[in-house]
Amino acid sequence: MSKAATQGTARRRGRRPGGTDTRAALVEAARAVFTEQGYDGATVRAIAARADVDAAMVNHWFGGKEGLFAEAVLKLPFSPKTLVDRLLDGPEEDVGERIVRTFLTTWDTTGGGVFTALIRSITSHEQAAHVLQDFLVKHIVGRVVSTVGPDRQELRATLVASQLVGMGLIRYVAEFEPLASTDIEAMVAAVAPNIQRYLTGDIT
Amino acid sequence: MSKAATQGTARRRGRRPGGTDTRAALVEAARAVFTEQGYDGATVRAIAARADVDAAMVNHWFGGKEGLFAEAVLKLPFSPKTLVDRLLDGPEEDVGERIVRTFLTTWDTTGGGVFTALIRSITSHEQAAHVLQDFLVKHIVGRVVSTVGPDRQELRATLVASQLVGMGLIRYVAEFEPLASTDIEAMVAAVAPNIQRYLTGDIT
Numbered sequence: 001m002s003k004a005a006t007q008g009t010a011r012r013r014g015r016r017p018g019g020t021d022t023r024a025a026l027v028e029a030a031r032a033v034f035t036e037q038g039y040d041g042a043t044v045r046a047i048a049a050r051a052d053v054d055a056a057m058v059n060h061w062f063g064g065k066e067g068l069f070a071e072a073v074l075k076l077p078f079s080p081k082t083l084v085d086r087l088l089d090g091p092e093e094d095v096g097e098r099i100v101r102t103f104l105t106t107w108d109t110t111g112g113g114v115f116t117a118l119i120r121s122i123t124s125h126e127q128a129a130h131v132l133q134d135f136l137v138k139h140i141v142g143r144v145v146s147t148v149g150p151d152r153q154e155l156r157a158t159l160v161a162s163q164l165v166g167m168g169l170i171r172y173v174a175e176f177e178p179l180a181s182t183d184i185e186a187m188v189a190a191v192a193p194n195i196q197r198y199l200t201g202d203i204t
Numbered sequence: 205m206s207k208a209a210t211q212g213t214a215r216r217r218g219r220r221p222g223g224t225d226t227r228a229a230l231v232e233a234a235r236a237v238f239t240e241q242g243y244d245g246a247t248v249r250a251i252a253a254r255a256d257v258d259a260a261m262v263n264h265w266f267g268g269k270e271g272l273f274a275e276a277v278l279k280l281p282f283s284p285k286t287l288v289d290r291l292l293d294g295p296e297e298d299v300g301e302r303i304v305r306t307f308l309t310t311w312d313t314t315g316g317g318v319f320t321a322l323i324r325s326i327t328s329h330e331q332a333a334h335v336l337q338d339f340l341v342k343h344i345v346g347r348v349v350s351t352v353g354p355d356r357q358e359l360r361a362t363l364v365a366s367q368l369v370g371m372g373l374i375r376y377v378a379e380f381e382p383l384a385s386t387d388i389e390a391m392v393a394a395v396a397p398n399i400q401r402y403l404t405g406d407i408t
Contacts, residue, residue: 120327122378123320129378137380158374158383159394165378166370170362174326174333174369176341179362190363190407194398203394 023061025051030072035121039069039134069135075114076106080135084143092148096196097188099144103164104171104184112172119165119173137161148199159198167191227265229255234276239325243273243338273339279318280310284339288347296352300400301392303348307368308375308388316376323369323377341365352403363402371395 029051033042044065048055062068063079070076076083087098107115122129137157141164145157167187170176182190197203233255237246248269252259266272267283274280280287291302311319326333341361345368349361371391374380386394401407 116327119323119373122373123324123327129380132378133380155382155386155394158380161380162370162374162383162395163367163398164370165373166366166368169323169326169369169373170366174336176333176337176362176365178359179366182359186408190359190402191366194367194401197398198394204390 022051022053022057025053026058026061026068027072030068034069034073034131038130039139042069044068066135066139069131073131074118074135075110077109080140084140087144088147092200093196095144095148095199096192096194099141099160099164099195100167100188100192101184103168104187107168107172108184112168115168115172119169145199150200152203156198156203159203160195163191163195163198226255226257226261229257230262230265230272231276234272238273238277238335242334243343246273248272270343273335277335278322278339279314281313284344288344291348292351296404297400299348299352299403300396300398303345303364303368303399304371304392304396305388307372308391311372311376312388316372319372319376323373349403354404356407360402360407363407364399367395367399367402 026047030042030047033047033050036042037046042065044055044058047065047068048058058064058068062071066081067079070078070080070083078086083102087095087102090098118132122132141157141160142153145153145160149156167179171180174180179187230251233251234246237251237254240246241250246269248259248262251269251272252262262268262272266275270285271283274282274284282290287306291299291306294302322336326336345361345364346357349357349364353360371383375384378384383391
């Protein structure tokens with residue numbers, strides 16, 4: 001990790017060459033700018049400037065702002081677009097299942113540490129909550145809801161978020177048993193119908 | 205608030221007389237001991253000793269350990285026993301409704317600040333998570349589930365907790381709209397059937 005990226009005040013003259021150094025600098029700069037500006041407020045140009053690299057490198061390494069956010073902040077192993085495509089690939093009545101299975105498979109793999117950091121940042125900095133709303137609710141859950149939700153799509157998206165965030169909080173942060181160590185398929189059976197109701201059921 | 209209670213190291217000689225001073229000292233001592241020992245580990249004797257008052261005053265002022273915890277830590281306007289009795293008073297198929305309505309009415313009234321502090325303490329101190337599991341999951345939701353839940357009662361209790369904690373986090377901490385300002389009855393219509401399924405439905 002470069003000193004320019006971590007110290008912030010020290011700036012190198014001229015642009016970095018492309019390479020793993022550039023990639024790490026962009027990840028570091030992205031974390032800072034997303035936290036300060038929110039997801040929608042942050043621009044690729046601002047992140048690239050902070051990292052002291054050419055903005056074209058963001059597309060080269062991450063496929064754009066979404067991919068950079070997913071990797072830098074959420075440490076997801078896939079891009080948001082890939083994720084949404086995967087969640088919507090299959091019968092509409094099984095979207096809830098795919099959401100719960102993907103959520104748990106992803107965070108179980110990282111040991112829940114990233115999720116814990118995310119929740120901690122929500123409770124301590126208001127801006128982090130905006131980032132999460134912009135990104136997770138609007139750009140991931142929101143896109144799924146806008147495809148399958150019959151009405152009140154924004155409320156449905158925040159209801160889905162409430163169950164997912166709560167499940168993650170109980171499983172990874174508070175570690176309440178038996179939920180914390182219930183296997184993924186048993187969790188899918190228990191939780192997916194509730195997510196599915198929020199997505200496509202009658203919520204009035 | 206007494207110096208002995210807040211500073212911890214300074215101890216007065218002899219016991220306090222009964223009165224509002226005693227009450228405040230007990231609340232202060234209770235917060236410290238519950239945080240250090242967890243709900244089940246904390247004893248009325250230890251709390252009374254820390255506050256430098258007679259243990260009988262805990263029963264006098266708070267009706268016992270549960271009432272002290274509810275008032276000192278959760279700042280609930282009712283005792284846990286009263287709460288559980290109220291949640292179970294009525295048709296079994298409406299318990300979910302009563303839980304969601306009571307949860308939102310209670311925390312909406314306090315402006316969500318207590319809930320936010322609770323979540324913050326969960327993410328920063330492991331012990332606070334134990335307190336919440338002991339108390340909210342075991343002694344409140346757990347008691348409701350042990351009356352109405354057909355099987356897997358412990359998993360059902362943590363599933364209910366996951367939805368309630370998530371709903372509180374989205375509504376009071378992250379304040380995602382439109383969930384954050386949806387009125388209580390609309391929230392009951394949206395969320396209660398999901399809570400009810402966790403309580404009495406098929407979750408396998």
